[in-house]
Amino acid sequence: MQQTCLASAAKKKSLKDLSKLFQSLSSPFFFFLLFIIYLKKNLLIVKIEDTHKKALEEDPSVFDYDGVYDEMKQKIAQPKTLDRQKRESKYIKTLMGKAEERKRQHDVIFEKNLAKERIKDDHLFADKDKFVTAAYKRKLAEQEKWMEEERLRELREEKEDVTKKSDLSDFYFNLGKNVALGAKDLLAKKQEKQDKQTEYKKPDNKVADETSARNDALTDSKFALDSSSVKEAHQKETSPPRSSEPLDPEPVSNKPISGTSTEGKNPAEQPSANQPNPDHHKRNQDALAAAKERFLARKKAKQL
Structure with a gap:
């Protein structure tokens, strides 16, 4: 009996709640809220459509994902392939160089031993003709060139050996060339100074x-x-000395000396020693x- 009373009371309470809910939904404020939500939704849809149209006007294939999918994947995979191509072994070049150097050393040693054996047997084949091919001559020339390069390299390494240096002059000399310590900036500044000097000196060239x-x-x-x-002095030295008196003096004429003699000349007309010779100036100009x-x-x- 008591349980039935409780159940009926719960039903009555739920009915009251539903009636209150329907009363609130039927209020004008609730309809106003629904209207505002509907307007916002419509405005958002219109905005999305406008952006969609603008994007299509700028690039018609902007939403064509299937068409550009392969290209996107290729762009993603391309740096990896390039990176693989650029990657090389760190020491393979030096190892190959050392192997080539050892091969050349063995060839040189073999040729020297062969030459020694040939010298021992020269007396047996002294009357025979000897033929050397062009390829063998070329090989010997390459070996001589390589041996000369190795000799120069060894001399350079011996000269640059740090253990044989007595002071730090080379260290300080190379310090100015160190790029890590700003040597590149110094070279750039020197180049700028030289360029400016050349620009200033151009008008005076x-x-x-x-x-x-x-x-x-x-x-x-x-x-x-x-x-x-020098020629005149040499001619004076080689020419015989002239006598002070002539051997055959000419008879002196009884005619009076005319005014054209050098003694009777006007001193202004006589060529002075200080006046320059025009022939000398002409030679200087030529x-x-x-x-x-x-x-x-x-x-x-x-x-x-």
Whole structure:
């Protein structure tokens, strides 16, 4: 009896809750909330459609995933294949080089032993002709070249051996070339300074060429004058000494000395020793022109 009373009370309570719920749903505020949610949903859909249309206008294949799938996979796999191609063994090159070096050493030793054996048997085949093929000659030349390179390499290694150095001069000398310590920046700065100096010196190149040509001409003219003076001195030394009095003096004429003699000349008309000789200046100008031509020819040859 008591259980039936409890069950009926629970039913009545649930009915009351349902009636309250229906009353709240039938209220205008609930309809207003539903209307706002519906508007927001419609606005979101419209926005998505607009972005979809813009993307299609920019690239029609933007949503074609199946069409670009293979290309995407190829792009992903391409760096791996390139990385595999670039990867090489770290020591294989040095090992192959050492193997080639040992092979050449064995060939040289074999050729030396063969030459010794051949020298022992030379007396047996002295009257026979000897033939050497071109390939064998080429092989011997390559062996001689390789032996010379090895000799130079050993000399260089012996010279650069740190254990045989008595001071740290080479260490400090190479320190300036170390890129890790900023040697590259120093080289770049030096190059910039040299470029600036060349830019400043470019306008003065013409003047420098003219001065160098003038100096060459002066040296050439001086050399020509010196050579002429040496020739004159040599001629004076080789020529026999002249007597102070002539052997057959000419008879002196009784005619009076005319005013054209040197003693009666006007001192202004006599050529003074201080006045320059025009022929001498002409020779200097010719020598200057010739030296200038030689300088221009040398400069043109250097440029070529």
